[in-house]
Amino acid sequence: MSQDIKYQIVSVVNELYDAGLITPKGGNVSTRIPDSEDIWITPTQLFKGALTEESLIRVNLQGRKLEGRDRPSVEMQMHLLVYRTREDVGAVVHTHAPMATVLGVFGDPIPPLTIEAIALSDAPVVPFLLSGTKEQCQSVVDALGDGSAVLLQNHGLLTVGDDLRDAATRAQQLEFAARTVVVCRLLRGEPTLIPEKLAEFLKKIVA
Ligand SMILES: [Zn+2]
Numbered sequence: 001m002s003q004d005i006k007y008q009i010v011s012v013v014n015e016l017y018d019a020g021l022i023t024p025k026g027g028n029v030s031t032r033i034p035d036s037e038d039i040w041i042t043p044t045q046l047f048k049g050a051l052t053e054e055s056l057i058r059v060n061l062q063g064r065k066l067e068g069r070d071r072p073s074v075e076m077q078m079h080l081l082v083y084r085t086r087e088d089v090g091a092v093v094h095t096h097a098p099m100a101t102v103l104g105v106f107g108d109p110i111p112p113l114t115i116e117a118i119a120l121s122d123a124p125v126v127p128f129l130l131s132g133t134k135e136q137c138q139s140v141v142d143a144l145g146d147g148s149a150v151l152l153q154n155h156g157l158l159t160v161g162d163d164l165r166d167a168a169t170r171a172q173q174l175e176f177a178a179r180t181v182v183v184c185r186l187l188r189g190e191p192t193l194i195p196e197k198l199a200e201f202l203k204k205i206v207a
Contacts, residue, residue, distance in 0.1 A: 005031055006053040009040055012168045016095055017049045021175050024048060026096035026156070028072075030079045031164050032089075037061050041079060043070035074132030081137040082144065082160060089160040091167040096156035099178035104151040110177045112199040113184070113191045117177035119206040120170070121199070123149040123157075131155075149174055 013029050016022040027048060030041035042048070043055045057068035061084055063076060079092045103110065104125055112121040124143045129136035140158060143150050148170055149159045157174055161167030184191035194202065 005033060005040055006056050008164050009042065009056055010051050010053055012093070012164050013042060013048055013051050016093070016168060016171065019172060019175070021095040021097040021171055022048045023096045028075050028079070028094050029092070029164070029168075030076070030083075031091040032083065033058070038066060039079065039083060041072050041076055043068070044073035044075075046070060077132050077134075078137045078140055078158070081141050082158075085141050086144075086146075086160065088162070090162045091164040092158065092160050093164075093167040093171045094152075094156065094158045095171055095175075097171065097175040097178070099182050100151055100157040100175050101155065102182050103178045104153045104155065104157070107153060108181075109151065110174065111181060111191070112194045112203075114177065114180060114194075115202060115206065116173055117180065118194065118199055118202050120149055120174050120177055121203070122147060123151055123174065125151045125153055128152070128154040 009029055009031060024047055025045060028042045030039045032039050038058055038060050040056050040058055043057055046055055055070050057070060057072045058066045061080055063080055075094060082089055082092050107125050109123055109125055110117050110121050112118045126139050126143045129139060140150060151157055157171060159167045159170040161170055
């Protein structure tokens with residue numbers, strides 16, 4: 001089981017790297033280990049385009065390292081606080097996705113401009129704080145609330161899900177929606193949004 005999870009993490013990191021969401025050294029992915037109080041998380045500093053299962057790190061929810069030869073990122077603290085706060089969360093994805101970062105820099109949330117973007121249009125923008133600090137971790141968790149995604153100003157994005165697939169898919173949807181917004185603004189300015197009443201109706205369906 002544990003081996004399957006490690007394979008899944010490496011596959012998801014490869015997928016997000018190939019999609020341009022994870023930069024060569026930026027971004028981290030974690031998932032709970034069933035029937036335990038532990039998680040597997042990706043290491044810091046290593047090139048994310050060629051991670052192996054051997055580079056993953058097992059830690060408990062207090063951050064004590066239990067297995068692995070490499071070091072976790074300081075951003076692990078953000079993952080751990082999400083898991084400690086949200087029992088329903090099975091996986092966390094944090095990436096420095098370029099278009100989500102562009103929107104975050106301007107403090108702009110995703111507007112409801114496509115059906116796919118609607119589910120993520122509530123994702124708040126968290127002001128920039130130093131990674132790994134108590135204040136930064138708490139501000140991310142507070143902004144996330146019982147939601148599934150946040151934009152991190154001058155930094156990237158964070159998504160959560162029932163499992164890795166769920167969290168990674170959400171990260172990709174967020175980045176694609178952000179890309180659509182950025183391209184619209186570059187071409188012609190503010191895009192036409194889905195009318196408010198229809199957006200509210202659709203949100204109930206796609207949420
Ligand atoms: Zn980061």
